[in-house]
Amino acid sequence: MKFCVLFSIAMAVGLLSQAGGVAAQQPIAIATPPSGSIYNSSAAAIGKVLADKAGLRMTLQAMGGSSQYLPIVNAGEVPLGIANVYETSLAVKGEDYFKGRPNKDLRVVAILYPLRNTIFVKKDSDIKKLADLKGKRGPTGFTSQRILTSVTNAALAPGGITLDDVKGVNVANIISNVNAFKEGRTDFFVFALGGAPIREADAAVGGVRALTAENTPAVVAAVKKQVPVAYLRLEKPSPANTGLLEQGYLVSYGVNLLASTKTPDDVVYKVVKAMHDNAADLGKVFPPLRMLDTKAMAQAVDGAEYHPGAAKYYKEVGQWPPKQM
The missing domain is CATH 3.40.190.10 (Periplasmic binding protein-like II)
Known part of the structure; x- marks a missing residue:
């Protein structure tokens, strides 16, 4: 099934059926690899459920791959992105193919599932x-x-x-x-x-x-x-x-959802809360998201800090500090 098609339909329905603050809200972009990748399908499912259940407009920005878009998320040009936890560590610390280019403004939002x-x-x-x-x-x-x-x-x-x-x-x-x-x-x-x-x-x-x-x-x-x-x-x-x-x-x-220091706290808070509250619906749209553990969305990622908006929500639900993976 083409989740990007479902996502586009959901966005269109949301725009036509909702008014006021939701219609005025700027879409929240998520950077992913090309259509068909598991990260792209995950982001599409997150976007659909968060639009349906929380009134959050989201859009996908598919790029060549995570090694391309992590620096873009770090710079705040795209507010959210998806990567595995190992690459997140490499990017933040400036190691391996990120050597000399540490992405110190990347922030963890949530652990999604095991890849x-x-x-x-x-x-x-x-x-x-x-x-x-x-x-x-x-x-x-x-x-x-x-x-x-x-x-x-x-x-x-x-x-x-x-x-x-x-x-x-x-x-x-x-x-x-x-x-x-x-x-x-x-x-x-x-x-x-x-x-x-x-x-x-x-x-x-x-x-x-x-x-x-x-x-x-x-x-x-x-x-x-x-x-x-x-x-x-x-x-x-x-x-x-x-x-x-x-x-x-x-x-x-592990796979994590990421933001940057430039992503507004209230945006990240709303995204995390909506994912936590609607985890079952995420799994219905895209089966790998059935593995999202709402009691372990905050797990330590080597070298990386959590976004303040995410930390605020995890403190409210008793998931702070992050668990060691």
């Missing part, structure tokens, strides 16, 4: 485990979404390999990584469980299969070498988990 990242191959492929990907064709580069190099290496780590062990095919971001697979240019792709592009790839190639990990101390250590905040999470097959044919462990880590 369950894994590798997908064709269902009838002779690739049965992650180690079998050595020497195969895989996505590399990720020029617009550079965090994907680390998270893909984390997904490959349980197999004892990295992207250095595959035949690289340059892609720009998470969506072009799926497209390369559908076009037959790669033998696997990386994506978070529950994303619509997995269903599209499944239909395009006659079925896909997720490669899972063994949960051992050595595997956990290998994963954390790539993404220090990652852990292994047990997942089971379900209609929402396309490609997961049997239960197994997937590399996981």
